[in-house]
Amino acid sequence: MTQAPVNVTVTGAAGQIGYALLFRIASGQLLGQDTPVRLRLLEIPQAVKAAEGTALELEDGAFPLLAGIDIFDDPKQAFEGTNVALLVGARPRTKGMERGDLLEANGGIFKPQGEAINAGAADDVKVLVVGNPANTNALIAKAHAPDVPAERFTAMTRLDHNRAVAQLAKKLGVAVTDIRKLTIWGNHSATQYPDIFNAEVKGQNAAEAVNDQAWLENEFIPRVAKRGAEIIEARGASSAASAANAAIDHVYDWVNGTPEGDWVSMGVPSDGSYGVPEGLISSFPVVCKNGSYEIVQGLEINDFSRSRIDASVGELVEERDAVTKLGLV
Numbered sequence: 001m002t003q004a005p006v007n008v009t010v011t012g013a014a015g016q017i018g019y020a021l022l023f024r025i026a027s028g029q030l031l032g033q034d035t036p037v038r039l040r041l042l043e044i045p046q047a048v049k050a051a052e053g054t055a056l057e058l059e060d061g062a063f064p065l066l067a068g069i070d071i072f073d074d075p076k077q078a079f080e081g082t083n084v085a086l087l088v089g090a091r092p093r094t095k096g097m098e099r100g101d102l103l104e105a106n107g108g109i110f111k112p113q114g115e116a117i118n119a120g121a122a123d124d125v126k127v128l129v130v131g132n133p134a135n136t137n138a139l140i141a142k143a144h145a146p147d148v149p150a151e152r153f154t155a156m157t158r159l160d161h162n163r164a165v166a167q168l169a170k171k172l173g174v175a176v177t178d179i180r181k182l183t184i185w186g187n188h189s190a191t192q193y194p195d196i197f198n199a200e201v202k203g204q205n206a207a208e209a210v211n212d213q214a215w216l217e218n219e220f221i222p223r224v225a226k227r228g229a230e231i232i233e234a235r236g237a238s239s240a241a242s243a244a245n246a247a248i249d250h251v252y253d254w255v256n257g258t259p260e261g262d263w264v265s266m267g268v269p270s271d272g273s274y275g276v277p278e279g280l281i282s283s284f285p286v287v288c289k290n291g292s293y294e295i296v297q298g299l300e301i302n303d304f305s306r307s308r309i310d311a312s313v314g315e316l317v318e319e320r321d322a323v324t325k326l327g328l329v
């Protein structure tokens with residue numbers, strides 16, 4: 001161990017993603033093998049006991065890098081001094097619930113969490129929102145943390161990115177490590193756009209290597225965009241271990257940097273790049289270095305990509321307008 005423990009807050013700690021995530025954080029996979037972590041778990045009062053059970057199991061892992069675990073049902077306490085905040089807990093859509101109801105219910109979670117981050121988090125806090133609708137939940141949290149630099153609020157599209165890399169590698173019969181520079185644009189929803197026109201496979205343009213627009217439009221894009229539903233259909237529950245894996249990848253790369261000659265996809269506040277309205281939390285290609293990230297500039301966007309990006313960004317605008325009407329941002 002070469003440094004003081006880093007405080008990592010995980011909300012929804014007793015949920016299924018939490019169960020897959022916490023052990024990997026404790027083993028050093030979130031921040032690296034030199035970095036001890038102190039876990040701060042946030043749950044609703046009814047689920048605190050279950051979170052305590054998970055904490056017992058974490059203790060039983062005897063993880064050398066795990067410096068402590070505290071459990072809270074109050075966001076103000078849970079985010080006190082936090083360096084990395086993983087906002088996983090959210091209100092799922094239930095039968096008969098309209099989208100506006102879902103956004104409102106999540107506003108009731110992400111507004112106080114944003115306020116608590118603003119009030120008590122460490123100066124270097126990094127926030128990843130996993131709980132759906134992730135982009136707009138991140139927008140709500142960001143709106144209530146005016147003292148935290150906006151770029152510290154991010155939403156998870158890394159699962160979509162990883163899914164797209166895996167599907168493309170499978171189609172081309174190559175290893176996932178042969179694929180580079182793939183991008184997810186827009187919202188973490190069925191409108192997202194996985195872009196292979198700027199991606200490379202063994203150094204060759206991926207769209208040219210595929211050379212099959214019908215596959216791209218009718219198989220690849222819908223498969224990636226609707227993979228969450230495919231998993232629910234097959235497993236009877238939504239993606240959990242793969243979502244936890246993506247959260248680990250997102251934060252690890254943000255903190256430790258992306259490999260030379262590659263980039264990753266993150267939902268980040270737009271600076272107006274690629275015509276995405278400023279402030280919206282939309283997925284972009286980003287490179288990470290020295291603990292911060294930059295949106296990759298200057299990519300060519302063809303007409304097909306443009307219309308797909310515009311459609312997903314249009315959905316984000318609608319979500320933003322809906323939460324603005326509800327007074328949540």
Ligand SMILES: NC(=O)C1=CN([C@@H]2O[C@H](COP(=O)(O)OP(=O)(O)OC[C@H]3O[C@@H](n4cnc5c(N)ncnc54)[C@H](O)[C@@H]3O)[C@@H](O)[C@H]2O)C=CC1
Binds near residue numbers: 090091129133156157
């Ligand atoms: N961005 C992405 O790629 C993905 C996002 N998700 C989303 O992640 C979220 C969590 O998924 P699961 O772990 O499977 O759900 P889950 O239902 O198993 O667990 C959610 C946990 O959050 C807790 N919770 C609810 N409100 C809370 C609050 N105000 N504070 C703290 N904890 C709270 C619940 O008590 C529950 O234990 C869902 O919204 C899901 O849709 C899931 C997969 C991928």
Ligand SMILES: O=C([O-])CC(=O)C(=O)O
Binds near residue numbers: 132228229238239
């Ligand atoms: O659809 C869900 O609730 C889970 C999800 O976001 C995904 O698997 O991409």
